[in-house]
Amino acid sequence: MKIIQTNLPGVKLIEPAVFGDHRGFFLESYNEATFRANGIEHAFVQDNHSLSVETGVLRGLHYQLNPKAQTKLVRVTAGAIYDVVVDIRKGSPTFGQWQGFILSTANKRQLLVPQGFAHGFCTLVPNCEVQYKVDALYSPEHDRGIAWDDPALDIDWPTARPVLSEKDTKHPVLAEAETNFLYEG
Numbered sequence: 001m002k003i004i005q006t007n008l009p010g011v012k013l014i015e016p017a018v019f020g021d022h023r024g025f026f027l028e029s030y031n032e033a034t035f036r037a038n039g040i041e042h043a044f045v046q047d048n049h050s051l052s053v054e055t056g057v058l059r060g061l062h063y064q065l066n067p068k069a070q071t072k073l074v075r076v077t078a079g080a081i082y083d084v085v086v087d088i089r090k091g092s093p094t095f096g097q098w099q100g101f102i103l104s105t106a107n108k109r110q111l112l113v114p115q116g117f118a119h120g121f122c123t124l125v126p127n128c129e130v131q132y133k134v135d136a137l138y139s140p141e142h143d144r145g146i147a148w149d150d151p152a153l154d155i156d157w158p159t160a161r162p163v164l165s166e167k168d169t170k171h172p173v174l175a176e177a178e179t180n181f182l183y184e185g
Helices: 032-037
Strands: 002-005 012-015 018-021 024-027 046-052 058-064 072-078 080-087 098-104 110-113 117-123 128-134 143-145
Touching: 058 080, 072 080, 072 098, 072 117, 080 110, 080 128, 098 110
Parallel strands: none
Antiparallel strands: 002 012, 012 110, 018 024, 046 128, 058 117, 058 143, 072 110, 072 128, 080 098, 080 117
């Protein structure tokens, strides 16, 4: 397993070792000992699974406030997505910066999204299935979001007309969003 540090401190791209033959492939998507040896020590407590039927479905940008903040380990089990993380930790040298990644069944990459980052993705093909582990249970009262099209973020999404949930049409821009994350250097 290869762990790659991204431009945003704490956000890691994970490339599992894939063993393939004429039958298909095998990979370990999660191994606690391997993750711990690479500094990933989150205790995941919930698995989530979404299906997005259309190309251009955009989910996000989502996060949960402290004390119910979540670290996410995201992977695609069908299709391909453009996955985006935004640093929302006040005082961070990368506050308000974002980075995007292609996650797909073909590349089998996973993305570790730590607490203090907003997360969202846009489907690149129909029938995308995204699975992710979180280290805190879902808490509706702590659930928050940032506008996917915040002009200050200027995220280069792969669609100009995304398919959105009603909830995702109502998020504020980052400058007006409720956040309670502090950069701890």
